[in-house]
Amino acid sequence: MVTTTVHLLRHGEVHNPGRVLYGRLDGYHLSERGHEMARVVAKTLADQGRDVSGVIASPLQRAQETAAPVSAAFGLATGTDARLVEAGNRFEGTTIGSRPWQLLNPRWWALLRNPMRPSWGEPYRQQADRIQAAVEAARAAHAGHEVVLVSHQLPIWVARLAYEGKHLWHDPRHRQCTLASLTSLHFEDDELAGIEYSEPAGHLAKSLSKGAWSVK
Numbered sequence: 001m002v003t004t005t006v007h008l009l010r011h012g013e014v015h016n017p018g019r020v021l022y023g024r025l026d027g028y029h030l031s032e033r034g035h036e037m038a039r040v041v042a043k044t045l046a047d048q049g050r051d052v053s054g055v056i057a058s059p060l061q062r063a064q065e066t067a068a069p070v071s072a073a074f075g076l077a078t079g080t081d082a083r084l085v086e087a088g089n090r091f092e093g094t095t096i097g098s099r100p101w102q103l104l105n106p107r108w109w110a111l112l113r114n115p116m117r118p119s120w121g122e123p124y125r126q127q128a129d130r131i132q133a134a135v136e137a138a139r140a141a142h143a144g145h146e147v148v149l150v151s152h153q154l155p156i157w158v159a160r161l162a163y164e165g166k167h168l169w170h171d172p173r174h175r176q177c178t179l180a181s182l183t184s185l186h187f188e189d190d191e192l193a194g195i196e197y198s199e200p201a202g203h204l205a206k207s208l209s210k211g212a213w214s215v216k
Contacts, residue, residue, distance in 0.1 A: 001188050005146040006135050007045075008156045008183040011058075011066040012037035012201070019099075023092035024085060030065045037180035037201035042069035044200035045148070052076070053145035056138060058084035063150040066180065070148050083134040084151040088122035116169035124158045124168035131159035139187055153177045163192055179205045 012034030014022070022028040030038065045052060056079040057067035064078065071078045090111050096102050103112070111120040118124065131151065138147045157175045158168050160183055177183065180201040186194045199205065 002144050003193075004139050004143050004187045006139050006142075006185045006187070007146065007148045008131075008135070008159070008185065009041060009066065009070070009148050009150045010153050010156055010177055010179060010181050010183075011060075011062040011150060012180045013205070014062050019095055019097065021089065021091050021094055021097040023087070023089045024060065025092060026061070029061050033204055034062070034179070035065065035069075037204050038066040039069045040201040040204065041066075041180050041182070042073040045070065046073040051145050052148055054079065054138065054142045054147040055150070056081050056084070056134070056147065057150035058082075058086065058152060060086060060152075063152070067148070067150040070150075081134050081137070081149070083130040084149055084155070086152040087127050087154045090120045118169070127155045128158045128162035128168060131155045132162060135159070135185060156183055160195060163195060178202065 011030070013031045014028050014034060015031040016022060016028060052070070052074045053076075055067050055071040055074070055076050057063040059080050059082055063084065064080070067078045091097070091108075094102070096108075102108070113119045134149060134151075138149055141147070153175060154172075157170070157177045160177075161168050161170065163185065176197055178199055181197065181199045184196040184198070185192060186196065
């Protein structure tokens with residue numbers, strides 16, 4: 001039996017003083033706390049003697065910066081997989097995430113017609129499918145070892161829901177995927193044997209917004 005672990009690592013805290021829902025926009029990098037989170041994750045994995053043979057990240061800057069210390073800790077180069085990118089979101093570039101009362105403006109109402117899909121962005125099913133495809137590619141390439149994939153909160157969470165056979169629509173306030181957390185998928189041969197969640201940098205994580213539209 002070949003045992004392989006794929007760790008889905010959410011990026012660290014982002015420098016975002018304007019509290020913009022930045023999505024896939026360029027120019028959003030880690031804050032100092034975010035860099036420290038990434039270093040803590042890297043040290044934790046190294047101290048645990050993890051058999052990490054690959055580190056692959058979303059193309060977005062915050063994910064690449066989170067991956068860098070992990071790659072360095074294991075003497076690896078960071079790969080890039082576009083399938084790990086943040087979810088597409090029609091509210092990108094706005095401050096609706098931190099100021100949800102803006103949704104009272106009729107200009108946004110058409111985007112709210114189907115929250116189960118969701119109608120304001122990339123469908124949950126599409127997100128789960130692409131993350132699972134990235135996981136499968138990484139699992140096959142690093143069979144018998146461990147690999148770290150750096151991605152974003154929503155895609156990681158809906159992928160986990162899909163692996164667990166649950167419906168993909170959900171209350172964003174109940175996502176178990178805090179900053180710099182690890183959602184670890186344990187495979188035995190080709191079969192998923194278990195899912196483990198951990199927060200190596202939990203002591204550094206800021207409390208997330210309780211707003212239903214918070215996307216970071």
